[in-house]
Amino acid sequence: MRDLKMMTYGEAIREALDDALAQFPDMLLIGEGVPDPKTIFGTTQGLREKYGAERVLDMPLAENGMTGICIGAALAGMRPVLVHQRIDFALLSVDQLVNNAAKWHYMFDGQQKVPLVIRVIIGRGWGQGPQHSQSLQAMFAQVPGLKVVMPTTAGDAYHFMLAAIADNNPVLFIEHRWLHHIIGEVDKQAPAAGLDGAAVMREGRDVTLAAFSHMSIEALKAATTLAEHGIDAEVLDMRCVSALDIESVAASLAKTGGKLLIADCAPEMASSGHQLLSKLVLAHGDSLKQAPRLIVYPNHPVPTSHYVANHYYPGAEQIASAVLEMLGRSELTASVIGALQSDLPKDQPDRSFVGPF
Amino acid sequence: MTVMSPASADLKHLYYQMLRIRRAEEAIARRYAEQQMRCPTHLCIGEEAIAVGVSAHLTVQDKVFSNHRGHGHYLAKGGDLPRLLAELYGFAEGCCGGRGGSMHLTDLEAGFVASTPIVGGTVPLAAGYAWAEKIKQKAVEGHRNVVVIFFGDGCFEEGVMHETLNFAVLKQLPLLFICENNQYSVMTALAERQPKRDIYPIAAAHGLTAVNGDGNRVDEVYELARVAVANARNGLGPQFLELHTHRWPEHCGPNEDDDLGYRSPGELAEWKLRCPLLQTRQMLLAKQLSNDTELAQMETQLAEEIEQAFEWALQGTRPTIDSMGQHLYA
Numbered sequence: 001m002r003d004l005k006m007m008t009y010g011e012a013i014r015e016a017l018d019d020a021l022a023q024f025p026d027m028l029l030i031g032e033g034v035p036d037p038k039t040i041f042g043t044t045q046g047l048r049e050k051y052g053a054e055r056v057l058d059m060p061l062a063e064n065g066m067t068g069i070c071i072g073a074a075l076a077g078m079r080p081v082l083v084h085q086r087i088d089f090a091l092l093s094v095d096q097l098v099n100n101a102a103k104w105h106y107m108f109d110g111q112q113k114v115p116l117v118i119r120v121i122i123g124r125g126w127g128q129g130p131q132h133s134q135s136l137q138a139m140f141a142q143v144p145g146l147k148v149v150m151p152t153t154a155g156d157a158y159h160f161m162l163a164a165i166a167d168n169n170p171v172l173f174i175e176h177r178w179l180h181h182i183i184g185e186v187d188k189q190a191p192a193a194g195l196d197g198a199a200v201m202r203e204g205r206d207v208t209l210a211a212f213s214h215m216s217i218e219a220l221k222a223a224t225t226l227a228e229h230g231i232d233a234e235v236l237d238m239r240c241v242s243a244l245d246i247e248s249v250a251a252s253l254a255k256t257g258g259k260l261l262i263a264d265c266a267p268e269m270a271s272s273g274h275q276l277l278s279k280l281v282l283a284h285g286d287s288l289k290q291a292p293r294l295i296v297y298p299n300h301p302v303p304t305s306h307y308v309a310n311h312y313y314p315g316a317e318q319i320a321s322a323v324l325e326m327l328g329r330s331e332l333t334a335s336v337i338g339a340l341q342s343d344l345p346k347d348q349p350d351r352s353f354v355g356p357f
Numbered sequence: 358m359t360v361m362s363p364a365s366a367d368l369k370h371l372y373y374q375m376l377r378i379r380r381a382e383e384a385i386a387r388r389y390a391e392q393q394m395r396c397p398t399h400l401c402i403g404e405e406a407i408a409v410g411v412s413a414h415l416t417v418q419d420k421v422f423s424n425h426r427g428h429g430h431y432l433a434k435g436g437d438l439p440r441l442l443a444e445l446y447g448f449a450e451g452c453c454g455g456r457g458g459s460m461h462l463t464d465l466e467a468g469f470v471a472s473t474p475i476v477g478g479t480v481p482l483a484a485g486y487a488w489a490e491k492i493k494q495k496a497v498e499g500h501r502n503v504v505v506i507f508f509g510d511g512c513f514e515e516g517v518m519h520e521t522l523n524f525a526v527l528k529q530l531p532l533l534f535i536c537e538n539n540q541y542s543v544m545t546a547l548a549e550r551q552p553k554r555d556i557y558p559i560a561a562a563h564g565l566t567a568v569n570g571d572g573n574r575v576d577e578v579y580e581l582a583r584v585a586v587a588n589a590r591n592g593l594g595p596q597f598l599e600l601h602t603h604r605w606p607e608h609c610g611p612n613e614d615d616d617l618g619y620r621s622p623g624e625l626a627e628w629k630l631r632c633p634l635l636q637t638r639q640m641l642l643a644k645q646l647s648n649d650t651e652l653a654q655m656e657t658q659l660a661e662e663i664e665q666a667f668e669w670a671l672q673g674t675r676p677t678i679d680s681m682g683q684h685l686y687a
Contacts, residue, residue, distance in 0.1 A: 028492075054492060060527065065481045065520025072485020075470065078492070095517070099475045100482065108463050108471065109454030110684035145685055168687035 003189045010180035012154040013043040013119075016161035017081065019188070021051045024079050027165060029056045030070065031083025031119070040083055041121075041180055041357070063092035067118070071101050071170075074114045079165055086132050087120035087174060090140075101170035102145030116170045117161075122213070122265065123177050124313070125347040126355040130301035135266035137212070138275065140172050141242040147195050148242040150174040150213040154184030156239055159193035167195060174241075176214040176265060177357065178349040198245035200252075204234035207259040207323050208252040212238050212272060215263040215295070221316035225339045226323060229332050233323060244276050250284040258289025259326055263319050268296045293322045310346035317341070363413075363579045369647055371413060371575045372637045373655055375405040378429045379634055380659045381438060384667065385428075385445065386611035394445040396458030397474075401429040403573075403605035406633035407537050408433035410578025411505060411598075414586040417468050420490075420504045422483040425460045426604075427472030430507050435467035438662070439669040448673025455676045477515035480506055484521045487530040487595075503589045505533045511542030513556050522563040522595075529594035533585055534560065536599045537572060543608045544619040557599035565595045572600030573633045576640070603628035 035048040048056040070080035141148040151160040164171040211219040216237040223233035262273035412433035423430040444451030460474035483506035561567035585596035607614035641647040
């Protein structure tokens with residue numbers, strides 16, 4: 001039986017944490033701000049009251065030490081979920097994540113395990129600036145032993161969070177701040193998710209858009225407007241960064257005539273798109289019939305000033321323009337871009353989002 | 358402080374445990390030249406009293422975490438000697454199946470969780486383990502398992518050390534911080550790395566009980582650890598011991614390295630006069646707790662045990678090439 005509810009991505013995270021705390025008595029939820037009045041943008045709201053201060057708690061500003069402490073607790077049988085409000089803060093914990101969490105099961109020959117979830121949020125807009133808006137997913141996905149996921153929809157956020165907590169390995173769970181307010185369907189009765197596989201967000205036959213996290217939303221926006229102009233784009237959400245689902249991309253390309261556009265919320269040199277392309281070419285060298293396109297951020301940090309930062313981030317307009325170029329339909333560009341343009345300030349995802357965030 | 362001697366049977370037992378580590382390390386050093394133990398190996402000769410004096414108070418349920426110089430901690434906690442040696446040889450029968458070598462040891466049955474070689478790496482893990490133990494055992498009145506982390510003076514310079522001390526005190530964890538101050542980080546003297554002051558008051562400033570003592574006197578280590586372990590068990594929170602000692606061999610490898618000149622002239626010779634085994638042996642004889650015949654019997658018994666352990670280890674099997682990729686994920 002389906003138990004379909006509409007909720008925001010942020011609410012889905014909260015629901016998943018709530019249900020996991022109920023399901024796993026050994027789960028701990030810890031992070032800077034977890035029980036504070038703002039409760040990590042509302043995603044941990046009410047959980048301390050429901051499950052107690054011993055299981056839902058704040059922490060000292062010691063990201064590396066606390067990561068190690070959570071690894072130690074995991075070795076002793078707990079299931080800690082450690083939250084960083086920005087992925088940038090997780091850089092302080094790279095020693096523990098890379099040297100210990102990712103390798104522990106391997107280096108002790110399978111005798112010990114580290115069931116640990118690190119929740120991190122990519123910031124954007126309202127002047128987040130160089131140290132509150134980095135996209136480090138590809139870097140973390142280069143570490144054998146670490147699972148890295150970036151769910152895009154509310155449904156995936158719910159099921160991936162539960163799957164990550166149930167998993168006996170360290171999982172880096174990356175949320176984009178601009179996904180938190182987006183409403184989607186959550187079916188709690190749906191079968192448990194694995195932490196692998198791409199999701200088909202929209203079926204199409206003219207071009208394959210393989211996108212990551214918030215860029216999947218932008219790709220979907222582009223595809224919706226392109227459809228109004230008779231162009232049928234398939235959108236794949238590459239939600240599992242450390243286990244890129246090349247097979248789904250190749251299957252899509254077989255339908256769309258080998259035309260691929262990748263959209264990633266990361267600077268070009270830090271994009272998982274490169275790995276996706278490389279793996280695709282190595283495994284399915286004949287799947288591409290045309291030079292692929294990569295829509296990514298520039299290779300420099302994002303500045304704080306919204307006057308310039310607004311020009312840093314590509315989105316649906318750039319994706320749609322590139323698709324039209326690939327299909328030789330540039331005559332439609334003005335009309336498509338016109339339809340996609342909005343008077344919403346570009347450092348704000350939605351009118352409901354009011355700074356600071 | 359007044360040092361109470363351990364009971365006579367205990368002192369003999371402590372001596373035997375130290376001798377076992379010393380002879381095992383010496384045997385490893387001798388065989389290392391055969392170039393078959395192909396992994397970085399950090400011997401603890403000269404530092405045996407700390408591992409033994411602390412572990413004498415631990416049960417199998419208590420847990421120990423250690424570092425790159427971990428053979429003594431592993432053996433003192435009851436870690437399996439043949440499996441340690443097989444690990445050094447890279448065999449599948451090793452305690453990590455050959456995955457870790459000397460710097461990664463584990464024996465979960467003995468309560469020795471892990472040693473790893475990133476300095477400071479296991480410090481927060483020990484605290485996390487103690488945190489979990491405290492959460493799980495809150496219903497158990499008056500007695501709880503303790504966790505011990507062994508680290509060196511160099512580790513005290515790591516940020517993660519202080520992050521962990523802060524959390525351990527905040528949560529009043531049943532955790533023992535054992536600082537083996539041997540004055541050298543590889544070949545760099547303490548004076549080049551830290552200002553002229555003791556380590557333990559810095560730990561005490563975090564808000565825990567911290568004391569220091571002679572790490573080459575096993576009776577002193579035993580007594581300091583007895584109090585610290587009891588305090589941690591009884592819910593008085595984390596405890597910190599700074600114990601002064603000295604490593605005799607080179608930092609990594611089987612040889613002496615006094616010719617390199619990084620130690621002060623005569624420093625090593627002076628520490629050798631303060632050998633933890635020598636001092637304990639003199640005590641045992643002076644107090645007539647043992648005699649030359651019994652001490653000789655100990656040597657014979659240990660020589661046999663170590664020889665048999667090597668024989669077993671050397672019959673180990675190579676890990677299969679196919680196994681190399683296993684256990685990346687649980």
